[in-house]
Amino acid sequence: MSSLVKEDLEKKLFKPLSQNLYEFIEIEFSVQDRYYLCVSVTKKEEVKIIMVKHYRIGLDEKYEVTKKWSLNDLKMIDGKEADTDNPFFDLHFKKVYSLEAYSCASKYAFARTVNKLNHAYLKKDLQIVNFDSTYINDDSIWSSNNKDCLVLMRICFYAFNLVCLSLCPLPL
DSSP states (O other): OHHHHHHHHIIIIITTTTEEEEEEEEEOOOSSSEEEEEEEEETTOOEEEEEEEEEEETTEEEEEEEEEEEGGGOOEEEOSOTTSOOOEEEEESSSEEEEEBSSHHHHHHHHHHHHHHIIIIIOOOOEEESSOHHHHOTTSTTOOSOTHHHHHHHHHHHHHHHHHHHHSOOOO
8 A cells, every 4th residue: 555655646746846755654643634754855866854745635636745844954853762662753953843653663664764865865963863773774684675574573583582582491
């Protein structure tokens, strides 16, 4: 489903703006409407963070840009609490925007993409705080292109280790 939404976003919104969509996540912003937080790159290699409202008129899907920022203006991404599984995070521009992702995994996917594009295009000192750096940095042994599966894979690895350790007999 998300690949269909991504194709639709690219076709109806980002291609006409001459931008390449790298990542989008669904965010909880309004009860009656659906919103996405998107990361794109323009032809001039500027990284943009765009909030998009998604709505329907009859059978037609419509997208409307509600907020647009440059990655250059982003000072910090605050994941709120690194040691708990929560979808809340703050984007610090001139103003702080408190957002809720659809899931904790999508919050991490967004932060990973912003971090990767920052290193590729800006190379500025972007603060990403209150995230587990193991899941954010590409130099990690756990880095992957599977994005949402990354967190699940790490949890399964730890669960497997705990089961193995609990089955080992203790020496007397």
